Amino acid sequence: MQRGGGCLSGLQRTGSQIASLYPCSNASRQVLNLSGFWDFRFDPGDAGLDAGWGAGFAPQRPIAVPASWNEQFEEALDYLGPAWYQTRFILPWGWSGKRVRLRFGSVNYLAAVWLNGAHLGEHEGGHLPFEFDAAPYLRAGENLLVVRVEGELAPDRVPPGRIPPDPRDDFPHRNHPDTSFDFFPFCGIHRPVVLYATPRDAITDLTVRTELEGTTGLVRVRLDRTPGDGATARLSLKGHGAEVAEEVSLSGETAEIELTLPDVAPWSPEAPNLYELAAELSRGGEVFDRYSLPVGVRTVTVEGDALLINGEPVKLRGFGRHEDFPVAGRGLVPPAVVKDYALMRWVGANSFRTSHYPYSEEAMDLADRLGFLVIDETPAVGLFFAEEGLGRRLQLCRQYVRELVARDKNRPAVILWSLANEPHSKRPGAKEFFRELYGLTKSLDPTRPVTLASMHEEADEAFEFCDLICLNRYFGWYTEPGMLEEGFARLSEDLDAAHARYHKPVIVTEFGADALPGCHSHPPEMFTEEYQAEMISGYVRVLEEKPYVAGQHVWNLCDFKTAQEARRVGGMNLKGVFTRDRRPKLAAHRLRQFWNARHDEDTRKERA
Numbered sequence: 001m002q003r004g005g006g007c008l009s010g011l012q013r014t015g016s017q018i019a020s021l022y023p024c025s026n027a028s029r030q031v032l033n034l035s036g037f038w039d040f041r042f043d044p045g046d047a048g049l050d051a052g053w054g055a056g057f058a059p060q061r062p063i064a065v066p067a068s069w070n071e072q073f074e075e076a077l078d079y080l081g082p083a084w085y086q087t088r089f090i091l092p093w094g095w096s097g098k099r100v101r102l103r104f105g106s107v108n109y110l111a112a113v114w115l116n117g118a119h120l121g122e123h124e125g126g127h128l129p130f131e132f133d134a135a136p137y138l139r140a141g142e143n144l145l146v147v148r149v150e151g152e153l154a155p156d157r158v159p160p161g162r163i164p165p166d167p168r169d170d171f172p173h174r175n176h177p178d179t180s181f182d183f184f185p186f187c188g189i190h191r192p193v194v195l196y197a198t199p200r201d202a203i204t205d206l207t208v209r210t211e212l213e214g215t216t217g218l219v220r221v222r223l224d225r226t227p228g229d230g231a232t233a234r235l236s237l238k239g240h241g242a243e244v245a246e247e248v249s250l251s252g253e254t255a256e257i258e259l260t261l262p263d264v265a266p267w268s269p270e271a272p273n274l275y276e277l278a279a280e281l282s283r284g285g286e287v288f289d290r291y292s293l294p295v296g297v298r299t300v301t302v303e304g305d306a307l308l309i310n311g312e313p314v315k316l317r318g319f320g321r322h323e324d325f326p327v328a329g330r331g332l333v334p335p336a337v338v339k340d341y342a343l344m345r346w347v348g349a350n351s352f353r354t355s356h357y358p359y360s361e362e363a364m365d366l367a368d369r370l371g372f373l374v375i376d377e378t379p380a381v382g383l384f385f386a387e388e389g390l391g392r393r394l395q396l397c398r399q400y401v402r403e404l405v406a407r408d409k410n411r412p413a414v415i416l417w418s419l420a421n422e423p424h425s426k427r428p429g430a431k432e433f434f435r436e437l438y439g440l441t442k443s444l445d446p447t448r449p450v451t452l453a454s455m456h457e458e459a460d461e462a463f464e465f466c467d468l469i470c471l472n473r474y475f476g477w478y479t480e481p482g483m484l485e486e487g488f489a490r491l492s493e494d495l496d497a498a499h500a501r502y503h504k505p506v507i508v509t510e511f512g513a514d515a516l517p518g519c520h521s522h523p524p525e526m527f528t529e530e531y532q533a534e535m536i537s538g539y540v541r542v543l544e545e546k547p548y549v550a551g552q553h554v555w556n557l558c559d560f561k562t563a564q565e566a567r568r569v570g571g572m573n574l575k576g577v578f579t580r581d582r583r584p585k586l587a588a589h590r591l592r593q594f595w596n597a598r599h600d601e602d603t604r605k606e607r608a
């Protein structure tokens with residue numbers, strides 16, 4: 001299938017807005033979820049814009065939303081757009097006159113949106129929510145929503161693709177599709193699309209920061225609201241036998257309130273205690289809007305060579321992952337989300353990184369509830385620093401940082417922001433790039449450490465702007481192939497050198513090996529389950545000996561789909577310790593022996 005190449009420059013860019021609070025239903029708010037089967041058609045000739053498909057089009061076939069399109073139709077695997085979606089819905093009674101927002105959980109990569117033929121605007125970048133003011137374009141009865149999606153790879157996008165080969169490379173790395181990252185560039189509406197209604201005068205955001213003073217929890221809340229007449233803001237915290245509340249009069253659009261919880265039940269991986277924070281706006285004693293969310297009282301700090309949760313050193317044990325499942329591609333699959341947490345618990349993991357893009361809000365909700373420690377990563381993977389397009393790539397990274405912090409800032413599970421994965425940051429220009437992103441992140445959220453995951457062994461210009469060092473290492477695989485002991489020795493030297501250079505805690509955010517399920521050898525040889533198990537075991541032994549190593553994340557929890565190339569059998573990255581359909585390899589059992597002693601003990605206690 002040929003790819004489109006259309007542009008939207010002729011359209012009036014009304015633009016999407018940052019989405020923060022996850023839509024909820026309660027006495028003052030309602031949500032209409034548009035998930036289901038939508039009309040769909042490909043547009044290989046990019047004819048739809050000029051043909052006015054935004055006002056409706058003749059559908060070719062039904063498609064499931066949310067999900068990628070690539071594995072739903074056999075002729076679409078490598079087709080990266082443009083494609084068109086449309087669905088019809090009936091406006092609920094009582095919504096006219098309300099503030100109504102149209103919210104997308106994630107569309108990869110570029111979305112353009114029409115409502116009843118009116119162009120609402122576009123959003124660039126997958127994996128983060130965005131929304132539009134829909135009220136002016138809605139009508140009583142039936143409404144038509146149309147979305148144009150394309151996931152074209154381009155050097156000035158983030159993540160980039162189709163980077164012109166460097167003439168200095170003897171064998172330019174070629175894969176299909178031509179990505180500069182190692183996962184499949186799935187396209188489509190990947191998470192739920194909802195309309196939600198609030199009063200015209202409503203709470204628009206809540207920012208929660210928590211402290212611990214001895215056995216007392218301090219919860220500082222900033223409440224933002226739509227411009228409106230004076231009102232009273234009441235905030236209450238309930239849970240674990242406590243209920244505290246504070247009220248302030250609100251003349252402007254912002255209120256700052258502090259709540260105190262004596263004998264607080266802190267949030268931690270061992271005890272992910274949550275309280276319900278309820279915010280209410282009232283006037284003349286009558287409540288007109290309410291929003292509630294879970295709050296975990298905890299602190300995250302870096303001191304010397306240690307990462308601390310609530311002042312106690314913690315060691316991360318877990319995985320780099322992907323949102324990837326057969327047929328659904330990168331689409332939200334709730335049973336797979338539940339399954340992956342159960343598998344991580346079974347192995348004895350307490351942590352994961354959202355490699356290489358933010359995961360769904362639904363999955364992050366479970367991390368908060370189950371007590372997993374999350375390194376929350378932006379979609380900036382494969383960044384390179386050639387002058388051409390650099391400004392645009394920085395603009396996109398700034399947007400992603402703003403969108404990610406706005407979405408996940410209140411989550412106790414999120415303990416670290418990762419600005420990027422494996423940027424080519426030995427090159428000039430990287431230093432200023434990450435100085436700016438680090439500064440922006442700290443200005444938006446001074447409470448969490450900031451890092452990025454690097455493949456470099458020295459002179460990574462970005463490490464100056466990391467509160468701790470995250471390293472991706474494959475000695476014994478991409479280098480020292482077939483030579484496990486040499487790989488382990490090199491790992492040990494490399495980590496000591498990195499720590500001696502930067503004097504910061506180190507997390508090894510990737511290590512592992514491909515293993516063809518069912519492929520065995522003795523002695524272990526590359527691509528067998530034995531080699532993968534031995535590689536991971538050897539790394540774990542080295543890492544356990546290093547006091548400055550604050551975490552170990554195996555790459556990867558599960559096998560996942562990637563672009564086709566000579567090193568990827570069947571277009572798959574097989575470094576999972578579980579297969580793509582979640583069956584354990586030898587390495588999963590081996591990790592369990594290392595990590596899950598505590599898990600088994602906890603389970604025995606739970607079942608006693």
Ligand code: GCU
Nearest residue numbers: 182421422455472510573575
């Ligand atoms: C890199 C990269 C991953 C990739 C892995 C691999 O470190 O961060 O996205 O999948 O190596 O080569 O398997």
